[in-house]
Amino acid sequence: MAATPYVTAEEFRAHPTYLDLDTLRSGIMDPDAQTAELTNVLLMASAWADTVCNQPLGAHRVDLSTQGRIDYDGHLVLFPSDRPVLSVAAVSYGSTLSRMTYQAAPAARVDTNQTIYIPVGRTAVRGRVWADITYTAGWVSTVLTDTAGPGDTFLTVGDATGILPGARYRLWSPGAEETVTVSPAWTPPAVTAALTAVTVPLAAPIVHAHTSGAGLSGMPADMRLAVINYTIAQLMRPDTAAEDSYPDTSLSPGTRQQDSRKDGSGLVAEAERILNSYARRM
Incomplete structure (x- = not known):
C-alpha cells in the first residue's frame, strides 16, 4: 500500500466534488481530524486503483x-x-x-x-x-517534505523512488500548479526499503510557492482522476436508509459497480474504464 495517497487531501478538496468534507468524522470539529480521515479514504482509493491494475501504480x-x-x-x-x-x-x-x-x-x-x-x-x-x-x-507519486518558494532550484521529497534526471513532473498545489524538470546532472539515490527525505535539484527555478505536503507526481492526469472518482463514490452518502442502494444486492459500499440507481456507481465504472488501459495483463 502506498505511504501517501496518489491524490492528496488538499488536491481532492480543490476538485469540484460538491461534497461536504467537514463532517467525515461525526461529532469532531477539528479540521485536522477531517483531513486525516479524508487522507485515509484517498489511501483506500489508491489501493483500489492498484488492485484494478494488478500492480502498485506508484513508483x-x-x-x-x-x-x-x-x-x-x-x-x-x-x-x-x-x-x-x-x-x-x-x-x-x-x-x-x-x-x-x-x-x-x-x-x-x-x-x-x-x-x-x-x-x-x-x-x-x-x-x-x-x-x-x-x-x-510505475509512476512517481510523492509529496514535498519542506516548503519551496519562487526561485528555488530544488525540492525536498519524502520518496524519490522513480524520479529520473531530466524528467518532468507536476506539482499539484491547488492554484499554484506547475511542471518542473529535474536537473539532468542529478544522480538518483539507490532505492531502499526505508524511505528518507531526498533533495532533488531542478533544471530551472520554480515559479510558485508550495507547502510541505504538496503532491509531486508523474502519474497521467486521467489515472489521478480515476482515484478522485472512486473516492467521490465512497463519500456519497444516502440521505435516508430508504435510499440505500444495496439492500437487495450482493454489492458492498466498498465495491460499487454497475447499478441503475444514482449512487456513484457510474463514477466507479468510469474509474475502472480509465484504469483498465493501465492494467497489467495477468
Whole structure:
C-alpha cells in the first residue's frame, strides 16, 4: 500500500466534488481530524486503483526472478512483471542457477512494449537463460517534505523512488500548479526499503510557492482522476436508509459497480474504464 495517497487531501478538496468534507468524522470539529480521515479514504482509493491494475501504480522497486533469452545480437531479453519500467538497477543471468553473471546498473533499453534489452555481448551463450533483475516500475507519486518558494532550484521529497534526471513532473498545489524538470546532472539515490527525505535539484527555478505536503507526481492526469472518482463514490452518502442502494444486492459500499440507481456507481465504472488501459495483463 502506498505511504501517501496518489491524490492528496488538499488536491481532492480543490476538485469540484460538491461534497461536504467537514463532517467525515461525526461529532469532531477539528479540521485536522477531517483531513486525516479524508487522507485515509484517498489511501483506500489508491489501493483500489492498484488492485484494478494488478500492480502498485506508484513508483516502486521490483525484484524479479524469471526466465529470458539472449538473442543473436548479444542482448539479454526480459519481460518485466510491473510496468512501466523506469530504470534497471542490477541483473544476474546464466544458463544454470549455480553460474550467474552479475551486472550493476546495466545499460538497459526498454521498448514501447516494455520489453527490456540489456547488452551482454555476443560471446554469451544464446538461448533461454535464468535471470534475476532489480528495477523500478510505475509512476512517481510523492509529496514535498519542506516548503519551496519562487526561485528555488530544488525540492525536498519524502520518496524519490522513480524520479529520473531530466524528467518532468507536476506539482499539484491547488492554484499554484506547475511542471518542473529535474536537473539532468542529478544522480538518483539507490532505492531502499526505508524511505528518507531526498533533495532533488531542478533544471530551472520554480515559479510558485508550495507547502510541505504538496503532491509531486508523474502519474497521467486521467489515472489521478480515476482515484478522485472512486473516492467521490465512497463519500456519497444516502440521505435516508430508504435510499440505500444495496439492500437487495450482493454489492458492498466498498465495491460499487454497475447499478441503475444514482449512487456513484457510474463514477466507479468510469474509474475502472480509465484504469483498465493501465492494467497489467495477468
